[in-house]
Amino acid sequence: MIFLRRQLPLLITMVTGLVFAGQYYVPHPSSELLLTSATKWLQIIGGFALVLGVTSLFHQHAVKIRRQEAGWGYSFVLYAGVFMTIVAGALARGKENLDGAMTAFGWVYSFMMVPLQGTMFAILAFFIASAAYRSFRARSREAAVLLVAAVIVMMGRVPLGEYLIPLSGDVSQWILNVLNASVRRAILIGVSLGAIALSFKIIFGLERSYLGGGKE
């Protein structure tokens, strides 16, 4: 049992990890085919895993309805939305348009999903404004530097700003291309090294906590 739970997954991890690390250096079409096949396998496994996810979702909301927790009415909305979309999708055979006419499934997507997603994304503008207000208050030296840099970059990125302060365009580009880019690259170097080190640890079985912890 310990072999199935611990050693076999570690063995699979090591073999596949080494094979796909090596795959990067092999330009032969067989190597590409291997990668494509593995990606398809991952998609298939992901499809089966979705059953796990949906089961978890239904269970969560069933519990909420049964216990009549705060906001349990929304759980009803979720069930109704899921079943209505499944029925609409089945009737439309999964297509948004049939014979040039929009199906109910297409209607759900175009007139419910897309506007809802757009609304959530649009809220971001207000959240940016409130977050900017809190961070740009010059309460410390660092916040003051942030404020000045932000004002220059904002002025340099809009035509009106560049018209009012002609130098702001060049200074803004300099801040983005020199200061910002160098810091981003420094972060990316650290991130890449961290990711490579973590990959080594996982491939060679030194990091096992993703299997469920334990040191046996």
Next chain:
Amino acid sequence: MLKKIVLLPTPPQRAGTLPSVLLNILMVNGFLAFICLAELLSSSSAHATLPAPADLHVVDTPNDGGGSLTAVWTPSHSDGPDAKYQVLVGEAGVSDPALLKVVAEFPANTRYVKDAKGAWWTRAAERTWHHYVIKSGKGVDLKDGTAYAVSIAMRSGDERIFGPVLQATPQANWFNWNQINNLVLALGFGALVFYAISHAKRNDIFLRRIPGLDAVDEAIGRSTELGKPILYLTGAHDMSDPSTIAAAVILGRVAKRTAAYETELMVPHRDPITMAVCQEITKQAYLEAGKPDLFKEDSNFFITSDQFSYTAAVDGIMLRKKPAANFFMGSYFAESLLLTETGASTGAIQIAGTDSDHQLPFFVTTCDYTLIGEELYAASAYLSKEPIQVGTLRGQDIGKAVILSVILIGTLLATVSAATGASWPQLVLDLFKDLK
């Protein structure tokens, strides 16, 4: 000044006498005849010196996935923008180059080996030689294992001089030698990490303070005191992403503490596989904390894979359940600010850790503590203090020192190369290039 010159009246023309007219005619005709002769001479001189492409070599393109051939030949004294090289390809066995198909034509002073992307250790010829990679397209379809006849012609005006017709067969290669430097560096870094781990097992290694991780205990303690849950997010990516794995590893440490403090833990997921993995990690953490009875299967739950639907659901959880501590670990996109700003409005203590550099400003702005980039990967070592984890950190630090040195030396060498026109710095610079 210009205006003055333009407005000056032109002097009146005098009527010419007969001798002067004859003299003029003779002079003009003589001048024209001279020009014609000069043109004729220069033309015949160019035709006479137009050379055939010499030292032509046609080989299978090395280090590729097949379907291409590479031709190299020496430059000639006629190379210039007026002359052109033509690349001709046809079926094997054709010996007359005129029967081959022209697949490319380019000015004779372009396409050199030095312009090719390969590293110096895989170059097929001198840097000054001409170089052309023939690929499928433009009416030619190169198949692996099939021989083709290839020739190069030089064209200037109407004249065309052919080089020899050579045969070559494209093939797929099993190793890209251009990337050998990448492999050596990766293996070197791996060896360094393992050495650092073995060193850390024998010695104590200093870890600098990371305030964001020091605050983990504070956040869990605060949640316990307030009797409110802890919300932990593992990011937008699936388990194939190192940042998600790092987030899952940190979840194990956090879950162990929440189990010890008997605090409720909520982990909403965007990916079902990540959910399954995190369930196992959480279960193990509760077992290790000696509180298996407190473990709830549904503490890890799936919401949806859709970005903004997930965000709306998590925002709803924050507003209804009012968790006292929010953890945002892993990779994030536009949802980062929507999540953290909502969390900030509920008064929760917020700790973020991400390698998404484009989202870092939002986390820094709205969270109490932010683990920047690699600190996400260091978190596991910091929280556990295990030699394997700490040793890995030391290996990363040495790796960073090496990269900094390479950047510094590389900048100096590139400057020397640009200032003096020397080609030897390229030998060193190529060693650290990512060549496909």
